[in-house]
Amino acid sequence: LKFSWLTVLLRRCIAMKVQPQRHGAPAHLAAAAAVATAHFGIWKFGALGYRLLEVSTSALLPACMCWVMDPAALAPLFVLLWLLPAALRAKSLSKVLSYPLLCFVVDDVSLLGLHPTPRAARLTYAICILRTFVLYSVIPLGGEWSPLPEVIKAWIVNWKAVDLLNASLASEGLPWYMGVVWVSCVAGVLVLSLLWVVVTVAMLGAGRCGSERNETLLKQVDSIGEQVQAASTLEPTECYAKLKEIQSQNPSFELASLFNTVGPAWASVLHVGMDICNVGTLILHGSWTLAIPLAVSVCCSIVYFQKATFGRHRLLSEVKLSLQRGLCTEHYLEAVRSDKGVLRIPETVLKVYGLPFADKLAVRGHGRGNIALVAKLVYTDWVPTGLRPALRGQEPAVLGHGHRLHRRQRRAGGEVRLHRV
Numbered sequence: 001l002k003f004s005w006l007t008v009l010l011r012r013c014i015a016m017k018v019q020p021q022r023h024g025a026p027a028h029l030a031a032a033a034a035v036a037t038a039h040f041g042i043w044k045f046g047a048l049g050y051r052l053l054e055v056s057t058s059a060l061l062p063a064c065m066c067w068v069m070d071p072a073a074l075a076p077l078f079v080l081l082w083l084l085p086a087a088l089r090a091k092s093l094s095k096v097l098s099y100p101l102l103c104f105v106v107d108d109v110s111l112l113g114l115h116p117t118p119r120a121a122r123l124t125y126a127i128c129i130l131r132t133f134v135l136y137s138v139i140p141l142g143g144e145w146s147p148l149p150e151v152i153k154a155w156i157v158n159w160k161a162v163d164l165l166n167a168s169l170a171s172e173g174l175p176w177y178m179g180v181v182w183v184s185c186v187a188g189v190l191v192l193s194l195l196w197v198v199v200t201v202a203m204l205g206a207g208r209c210g211s212e213r214n215e216t217l218l219k220q221v222d223s224i225g226e227q228v229q230a231a232s233t234l235e236p237t238e239c240y241a242k243l244k245e246i247q248s249q250n251p252s253f254e255l256a257s258l259f260n261t262v263g264p265a266w267a268s269v270l271h272v273g274m275d276i277c278n279v280g281t282l283i284l285h286g287s288w289t290l291a292i293p294l295a296v297s298v299c300c301s302i303v304y305f306q307k308a309t310f311g312r313h314r315l316l317s318e319v320k321l322s323l324q325r326g327l328c329t330e331h332y333l334e335a336v337r338s339d340k341g342v343l344r345i346p347e348t349v350l351k352v353y354g355l356p357f358a359d360k361l362a363v364r365g366h367g368r369g370n371i372a373l374v375a376k377l378v379y380t381d382w383v384p385t386g387l388r389p390a391l392r393g394q395e396p397a398v399l400g401h402g403h404r405l406h407r408r409q410r411r412a413g414g415e416v417r418l419h420r421v
Contacts, residue, residue: 031224053196063352113214269341308334
């Protein structure tokens with residue numbers, strides 16, 4: 001009965017109806033990326049840097065604080081300041097649980113003003129700043145100078161991690177540099193989080209929090225997006241030729257290639273396979289507190305992937321089709337997001353929390369891996385248009401599979417009934 005509540009939670013998560021999010025259409029994403037590159041140049045990486053700071057503050061900071069405070073003691077704070085605001089903004093708790101990325105970033109905003117339908121985010125950013133200072137306040141509670149009674153400290157402090165840190169710093173059975181690595185990680189995350197707070201306060205004071213529209217650039221996005229949409233309704237070879245014409249007129253427009261299409265697809269499948277092996281390893285070592293959350297995240301990612309591509313066997317065909325026509329299909333993008341949006345952030349948090357309990361080789365490898373995952377996640381999904389843009393007046397399913405619609409129209413003699421699966 002010790003883990004009965006965990007068993008019930010796992011069953012509910014697996015049985016939960018996981019639906020792919022309605023992200024932006026591929027035509028709009030490609031057009032927005034082209035306009036952002038042409039207009040902002042290298043300055044668009046400022047948005048990348050801000051999003052990287054945002055992820056570090058929202059995900060890595062609470063993971064590092066779990067080295068000081070017991071995760072069970074921080075769980076109510078996570079529900080109150082992370083899960084609940086995200087559910088209210090998304091107007092659905094199931095969406096947030098099936099797409100955990102929404103807990104750690106502010107969606108429906110664009111720092112470059114390229115989101116067609118942005119939403120006000122001042123209150124959400126204010127909550128993010130508040131929870132940052134709340135996490136800062138828990139640091140003194142775990143030290144010897146803590147004003148809390150010993151009984152409460154014994155319950156809320158993560159003594160296992162604290163004892164490992166003290167033993168490493170005192171060179172008692174553990175390499176001294178491991179303690180230095182842990183302290184350096186915490187210090188780095190604290191500095192980055194403070195920098196994010198300063199930048200965000202300045203943005204809010206200036207009245208710019210990503211909910212503004214750049215009408216001039218959006219007109220360019222709509223113009224290119226309409227051309228890309230029209231091309232996506234053609235056969236793959238004709239679509240590719242038309243997109244090459246668009247690229248000749250807009251040199252910053254990027255076609256789907258082996259590097260930006262095959263790489264992410266292969267990495268997402270490989271990543272899920274590696275995490276399945278990690279779950280087995282954690283179970284064999286008796287690390288149930290890490291194995292169960294990681295297993296739930298992997299299951300949600302697989303379910304999301306299944307619903308996005310209608311089966312693992314379809315990913316290869318979606319990749320092939322994306323390369324043939326030069327534009328990623330909607331199902332391909334959703335399949336990649338099943339890894340980036342569902343699995344990578346929870347896995348990163350669990351890996352960072354588990355660093356003090358890993359050997360020295362795992363510490364170095366996991367540290368580099370987490371930084372690379374977060375940087376790639378921010379760059380590929382959030383720089384151009386925010387998290388969930390949508391081409392106005394268009395159905396993403398049509399834009400993602402226009403050539404199939406064209407074939408069905410020819411076979412059916414004209415009228416076609418579309419189904420959103």
